[in-house]
Amino acid sequence: MTRRHDIDALRIIAFALLILYHTAMAYVGEWGFHLKGNFTTDALQWPMRLLNGWRMSLLFLISGVAIALTRNRLQRGRFILKRTWRLLLPLAFGMFVVVPIQPYCEGVSRGMVAPGFWEFLLRYWQVRPWPEGSFAGDRFGITWNHLWYLAYLWVYTTILAIALPVLDSAPLRSASRQFANAPGWMLTGLPALLLLLWLGWLAPSYPATNTLVDDVHQHAKYGTVFLAGYLLGREPRFWERVEALRWATLATVLGAVAWYLFLEALGRWLPPASPLRQWPEPFWRLQSQYCEVVYSWGMLLTLLGWGKHCLDRPFPWLPYCTEAIYPWYVLHQSLMIAVLFWLKPMQLGPWMEPALVLLGTVGGCLLLHELLIRRSRWLRPLFGLKSSVH
Numbered sequence: 001m002t003r004r005h006d007i008d009a010l011r012i013i014a015f016a017l018l019i020l021y022h023t024a025m026a027y028v029g030e031w032g033f034h035l036k037g038n039f040t041t042d043a044l045q046w047p048m049r050l051l052n053g054w055r056m057s058l059l060f061l062i063s064g065v066a067i068a069l070t071r072n073r074l075q076r077g078r079f080i081l082k083r084t085w086r087l088l089l090p091l092a093f094g095m096f097v098v099v100p101i102q103p104y105c106e107g108v109s110r111g112m113v114a115p116g117f118w119e120f121l122l123r124y125w126q127v128r129p130w131p132e133g134s135f136a137g138d139r140f141g142i143t144w145n146h147l148w149y150l151a152y153l154w155v156y157t158t159i160l161a162i163a164l165p166v167l168d169s170a171p172l173r174s175a176s177r178q179f180a181n182a183p184g185w186m187l188t189g190l191p192a193l194l195l196l197l198w199l200g201w202l203a204p205s206y207p208a209t210n211t212l213v214d215d216v217h218q219h220a221k222y223g224t225v226f227l228a229g230y231l232l233g234r235e236p237r238f239w240e241r242v243e244a245l246r247w248a249t250l251a252t253v254l255g256a257v258a259w260y261l262f263l264e265a266l267g268r269w270l271p272p273a274s275p276l277r278q279w280p281e282p283f284w285r286l287q288s289q290y291c292e293v294v295y296s297w298g299m300l301l302t303l304l305g306w307g308k309h310c311l312d313r314p315f316p317w318l319p320y321c322t323e324a325i326y327p328w329y330v331l332h333q334s335l336m337i338a339v340l341f342w343l344k345p346m347q348l349g350p351w352m353e354p355a356l357v358l359l360g361t362v363g364g365c366l367l368l369h370e371l372l373i374r375r376s377r378w379l380r381p382l383f384g385l386k387s388s389v390h
Contacts, residue, residue, distance in 0.1 A: 006312035007065055008322045010303060014058045015325045019332045019365075021051055022146065023358050026340055034106045034136060034145070035337050037357070039350035050257070053292065054299040056149070060222045061300050063153055064229020067160065071234075080161045086384055087154040093382040094147045094330050100124050101334050102145050103135035105341040110134070137211070146333040148210040152219075155212070156226045167230065176231040180238035184245045188252055188298055194224060195293040200286070225300070239308055246305030253298040260291035326384035327373045328365040335364040 025033040029042040071079070104120045107113025112134040113120055130138035137143030144151060166172065179186070202217035209215045232238045242249070263284060339360035343353055373379045377387045 004069055004312060005314055005318055006307040006310075007062060007069065008318055009311040009315065010058070010307045011062050011066075012318075012321045012325055014055065014062065015329050017051065017055055018059075018329070019336075019361060020358075021048065021055060022333050023336055023354065023361065024048060026336070026357065027354055034102055035109055035340055035344075037340060037353055038344055038347060039353070041350075053296045054303075057222065057225045057296055058300060058303060059149065060153070060156070060226040061229040061304075063157075064160075064226040064231075065233030066229075067157065068230045068233035071164075076161055076164055080158060083157045083161075084154065085381070087150050087157070089381055090326070090330055090384045091144060091147055091150040091154075094150075095142055095144050096125065098330055098334050099143060099145050099147065102337045103137070103143055105337050106135040109341070140211075147330065148212070151212050152222060153226075156223055160227070160230060172231070177235055177237065180232055180235040180241060184241075184248055187241065187245070188249060188294065188301060191224070191228060192290070192293045192297045195221060195297060196290050198224070199289050199293060239304075242301050242305035243308040244305075246302060246309060249298050249302040249305060253295055253302055256291045256295040256298060260288060260295070263288050263291070323374065323385060324365075324369050327369045330383050331365050331368055332361055336361040339364070 024044055025031065025048075026035060026037045027040050028044040028048050029040040031045070031048075100121055101117070103124065104113060104117050107120070107130075108115055110133065112131060124142065127141040129141050132138060135143065136145065160167065179190075182190075198217055198220040202220055206214065206216035206218075208218050210218070266284075336357060340353075340357050343356055343360075346353075348356065369383075373383050374385070375389060377389050380389070381387050
């Protein structure tokens with residue numbers, strides 16, 4: 001099968017946005033994070049909320065699509081072994097070697113960990129629970145922080161591989177083919193209804209934990225999107241449809257955002273005596289939640305459609321960046337927090353500090369990947385790359 005350049009490009013864009021998002025997390029007001037900058041602003045909340053509605057879903061969707069596009073090249077047993085090696089080895093290496101600087105900086109900044117990284121590392125490698133409040137994941141004694149995506153993806157991939165005889169059966173192939181041919185409102189509306197069910201039923205009782213266990217809502221949401229990527233990504237007609245509907249799905253996304261903002265404005269500005277205030281609260285909550293899921297799923301369809309239209313071509317930068325994103329993903333948050341921890345005492349101001357944090361993160365990823373990781377056949381597998389050096 002011909003390589004889909006648009007899928008590679010969308011994956012690169014998604015991980016680039018992840019670096020920007022995590023950098024901004026240090027400066028967005030009233031949101032918790034491992035380490036906050038000297039200056040925060042509430043002005044970042046809305047852009048972050050808009051990005052947060054689909055950024056991780058896009059990664060899981062693309063992961064499902066990628067499996068659908070390459071599945072026929074591998075036998076099922078070999079496929080599971082290959083994915084296990086490529087996902088769990090970088091996860092384990094990351095947790096023990098790359099990530100520890102994050103809980104160290106977090107714990108020191110909270111006054112819960114004594115300064116001295118090597119002493120902290122020896123204690124951290126013992127994988128014993130830490131005092132409560134030391135850092136995110138202290139009760140486990142070790143943390144994967146931003147690498148949680150690898151653990152979740154491995155679980156979903158393994159389950160999908162086991163279920164392949166059912167997923168590739170004639171009835172399901174026929175159903176996915178028919179859905180790919182469905183009217184545009186069904187392509188957008190029906191998956192959004194399923195996501196609405198998860199949001200309304202599971203989210204209140206199971207807030208996001210990123211710990212794999214007791215994370216029921218996120219598993220339902222991301223598992224659904226991942227499965228949709230596999231079932232629909234293998235259908236040529238689906239790609240024709242999302243490209244043809246790219247303007248319509250974009251309009252739907254904008255409409256969902258506009259209606260959500262309108263509902264928020266009503267709730268803030270309506271006088272207490274207004275008849276609209278008498279409508280039951282679940283009525284307003286359901287509308288807001290449906291706007292959220294229509295926005296999320298609609299953005300995924302919009303990105304796939306515009307990606308197919310604009311990005312499915314062999315850009316010169318694509319092969320290098322496609323290889324680089326995995327090491328950059330593993331490295332970026334640890335570099336970001338280390339740079340911020342070093343810069344905070346300097347009180348550089350609300351513009352200089354975040355600019356240097358972002359520059360240090362990107363520069364560190366570039367140098368470590370280019371000069372060290374990609375040139376070492378021993379390091380490459382630890383960062384998710386094939387061992388052969390090009």
